[in-house]
Amino acid sequence: MTIAKLRTRVKICGMTDPHQVSHAVDHGVDAIGMILHATSPRTIDVARAKQIRRVVPPMVSLVGVFVDCDTNVINQMIAEIGLDFVQLHGAESDADGQSLTRPYIKALRVQNRQHVVDQIKQFPTAAGILLDPYVEGQHGGTGKLLDPNFWPSDSTQNLILAGGLSGENVADRILSLNPFAVDLNSGLEQAPGIKDPRLVAEAMRAIRATY
Secondary structure, three states: OOOOOOOOEEEEOOOOOHHHHHHHHHOOOOEEEEEOOOOOOOEOOHHHHHHHHHHOOOOOEEEEEEOOOOHHHHHHHHHHHHOOEEEEOOOOOHHHHHOOOOOEEEEEEEOOHHHHHHHHOOOOOOOEEEEEEOOOOOOOOOOOOOOHHHOOOOOOOOEEEEOOOOOOOHHHHHHHHOOOEEEEOHHHEEEOOEEOHHHHHHHHHHHHOOO
């Protein structure tokens, strides 16, 4: 009996415009990420986040991205915006994640394979672990590809591949690493927070070709 490969899920992060979100949803994304961290070039306010919430259908997850934010504040924003998941990009602990009212994804900035293996063990209750290449002073959206030698293929966690993904390379990365999900951001942009509809469509076509 042949067991079908599970389809890799797709999240597009750093979304700022409801019209671009609708376009991404029409092309089959599984999750939309919004950055709610004030110093990010892709940050949005609560009012814009609510506008995006209104165009995200029930079968697509809405993810709020935070960096070292007080968990009480995060829980308030979960309720106010209607977030489905929280993505933590700072020095948060598993205990911080457990105090949230929605499942959390922990982003790890990968320096080497042993580092990421050790880090994953510290977040046993995370719904997923997002692996992003380490770049000094940046919390994501770097455009840098993750070294495939750092990928912990034997991990039992839901691993999310991030960093420099685009229509030109995402299919190869899916086929070689078999991630639970991919997270695309800067590789689809005209400018920070402004996704190019053509690049989004190209990436989704490339991803569909892997299953």
